[in-house]
Amino acid sequence: MKKTMLSVAAVLAIGVGSASAADLPAKVYTKAPPVVAFDPWDVAFGGAIMSDYVFRGISQSNQKPSVTAYFEPRYNINPNLQLYVGSSFESISFTNRAAAEVDIYGGIRPTFGAFAFDFGVWGYLYPGGQCIDTIQGGGNICPLGSSSIANGNVMKKDVSFYEAYGKVNYTFNDTFSLGATAFYSPNFLNFGFESTYASVVGKVIVPPTWFGTSGIGAFVSGEFGRQWLGTTDSFYSIPFNTLAGVKLNDYNTWNVGIGFTYKVFTLDLRYTDTDMSKVNCQNITSDFSSNGTTSNWCGERFTAKLSADVTLGAIK
Structure with missing residues (x-):
């Protein structure tokens, strides 16, 4: 869910002196320049506040503000190959x-x-959930002692899942880049x-140059995706448990927006939409605030x- 990751590049520069044979009376050996130190370890971390936490076009925070933070250790095998692990947190508002x-x-x-390229596995965990039944106290589709909500929606106690993903991005020049992503989950x-x-x-x-020497940068970005x-299994069936x-x-x-950057800060203003019907949206979200x-x-x-967003390497 979505979140923007920082990339790290480490450059090793080796200079080689040269001279033509006519300039040298005999073979001359020159001392090699020192190798620039290369620290393969780095850590990226950051946080954000947003007016609504939207994941693939769907609000995860009941259309209310949300906060997020992440921590990502990285190991650069070489300047063109990076391993990473990470963890992030987002405030949400789910029916369960x-x-x-x-x-x-x-x-x-x-x-x-x-x-x-970027290949990996992403786990989405939702701790602290409760099984939400059609009747207070449970016993219909949830264990006895469970809760209910007024609009009669239901939701499992645990909706955690994981996805395997692959991403590719091609940078044409200093101005334009284009990419593609794919995520697969065996139990979404x-x-x-x-x-x-x-x-x-x-x-x-x-x-x-549009902003002179102010240090402000800007970009326009967009995405079009399909889910x-x-x-579903019988938990969400009607009548229940069939x-x-x-x-x-x-x-x-799809979404499109404009972003402004200054030092480690980014302000992103974005329009998001889907072609999903309100009925299908209800079936997917079990929206507790709906009718x-x-x-x-x-x-x-x-x-x-x-x-x-910042990396330790950038502030050393």
């Missing part, structure tokens, strides 16, 4: 009253010229079905996000 979203991830980032949000998300992304960096879903399940429709999502039939968590919205 989960305390927060806690992400644990890791992977590898190879670079080949203008191509930058613990619904009981496999799911895939794929997208194309693009970014245009505004020439720094493939399936039929084998039918509920079919969740695939949907498209029980339709949800507004998946509609168009404008968001603002102020973040700070």
